[in-house]
Amino acid sequence: MAISDNYAIYLHIPFCATKCTYCAFNTYVDMETLIPAFVDALYKEIQCVAQNAPEFSVHTLYFGGGTPSLLTPSQFEVILDALFSNFNINSNAEISLEANPNDLNYPYLKNLRELGFNRLSIGMQSAVDRDLRLFERRHDTQMVDAAVSAARQAGFDNLNLDLIYGIPYQSLDDWRTTLQHALSLSPEHLSLYALTLEGGTPLKDAVDTHKVPQPDDDLAADMYELAVEMLAEAGLEQYEISNWAKPGYQSRHNLQYWYNKPYLGLGPGAHGFAGQIRYSGLLSPQKYIAKLQQATSNDLPFPRTPATARAVTVNRETEISETLMMSLRLTQEGVNRAMFHERFGVDLLNLHGQTVERFVQLGLLEVTSEYVRLTPQGRLLSNMVLREFV
Ligand code: SF4
Incomplete structure (x- = not known):
């Protein structure tokens, strides 16, 4: 695959309906009322960064989170409008959305497809309901099945499923069940992540206080090897340590990171790398919104915006x-x-x-x-x- 000098754009949607027990991402619950003001702020941040940007094409847009699927189609329409009117976005750009299974139904997905989304990344995590309960996920396995079926019906032919292994209580057979179930849904792409116990999360606290057993590293390594075997048999090619795809379905957005090529990061806490600057935005949605509400123009050099918190030159x-x-x-x-x-x-x-x-x-x-x-x-x-x- 040729290395692209096009840009990628990541947009961070920092809201979730509930907080999963393992999650250390920059995301917030009970703040959905901020979403309309956040969409306006994101619109403004897009204008701000574009104002001082050099000429380039954009070949991927990626809405991650948080839970981007909490936004309505009309809110996405506003954001996409800002992106398409401020950047030169390739006509065949990959436009991805991270989504929680229980937010997905046919009318919603049909609307997203019509807006131009062409790749969906669904947080399945496990097909064993005990794992999902331990994580306090909002969905069960049936909801994943229904979401995938609705996505296919709506015309999505590029689906990723995220799965987690190395979970407390999880046996090799449980993991096999999860992989088999995921494969039965014929995804074009699979991302498999070893569970990381991040400091400050409820799951890490539960392990530290012996309420939940420590995951077994050797077992996690066996799970990885099982996945390598099963996914190869199923015709999915491993192209990255944690990622597998059918031929032609590698994530173009993530390849941009792995090639260490430029990408803009927009939204609270988003990271970017552009113009030899590595940078990140203000974490707090309230501060992010307030900063952009106050901004009348952007005097900061590319790729900084009024919502940039840190920026370092990469030598x-x-x-x-x-x-x-x-x-x-x-x-x-x-x-x-x-x-x-x-x-x-x-x-x-x-x-x-x-x-x-x-x-x-x-x-x-x-x-x-x-x-x-x-x-x-x-x-x-x-x-x-x-x-x-x-
Ligand atoms: S849905 Fe994703 S971002 Fe939100 S709390 Fe769960 S793991 Fe974190």
């Missing part, structure tokens, strides 16, 4: 490290040596030859004239390998 050395850390996650492509040379003016092996050679000897990396990539064994120890390139 060449950091960009190289970040590119290696991200691109080594790509299990097929790895780091493309020719593209690396073209981008940084140096051969990867001249720069990191000793480190690469050490991991080749350990059977964790493989090198050809085209690429440097993780071996299957290296994928299991990817954190250790990637750290060495920082």
Whole structure:
């Protein structure tokens, strides 16, 4: 796949109906009344960032959260209108929405499809209701089935399902059940995440106080290997450590991150990388809205807006490290040596030859004239390998 110099745009919708027990994302409950003001603020932030932006095309839009599916079609219409009137968005752009299964029904999805959304990422997480109850998710497995069926009926032919493994109480058979159920829905894409117990979440507290058992790392590794096997048999190709797709259905938006290519991040707490600046926005929706309500124009240099909280310039050395850390996650492509040379003016092996050679000897990396990539064994120890390139 060719590396694109187009931009991607991520839009963060920081509202949820309830908070899942494992979630540490920048998202808030009981704030839905702010959504209309938030949509106005996001509209303004889009105008602000576009005001000082250089010429570029945009090839992906991604609405993440939080729970973007809490917004109505007319609210999306306003945001899309701002995006299309302020940026040069490719006619075949990938336009993705993250969604909770229980927000999805045929009329809603039909409206979204008509607005131009062409990819749906559904937070299924598990097909075992005990896991969903532990997470305090708002849905059960039947709702996932109904959501997928409504999405197909509405014309979505590019569906992702998010799944989580390494859950307390979860057995290998439970995980097999989840994978089988997900595969029975014929998704074009699957993202599988090992559960991370994030500080400050109710689930981490419950594990720390022994109310819930600690997940077993060895069992989680077995679950990963089972997934690799089952998804390959089902014709899904692994293209990233945590992601599988039918041919031609890789997430173009996420590939932008893994290639370490530019993307704008809009909305509270969203991260972006553009014009050699890595930045993030104000976390609080109230502060975000207030800042943009006060803004009359944007005097800040691209890609900053009045809602930008932090911005750091990325020097060449950091960009190289970040590119290696991200691109080594790509299990097929790895780091493309020719593209690396073209981008940084140096051969990867001249720069990191000793480190690469050490991991080749350990059977964790493989090198050809085209690429440097993780071996299957290296994928299991990817954190250790990637750290060495920082
Ligand atoms: S729906 Fe997603 S973003 Fe919202 S609380 Fe649950 S995991 Fe977090």
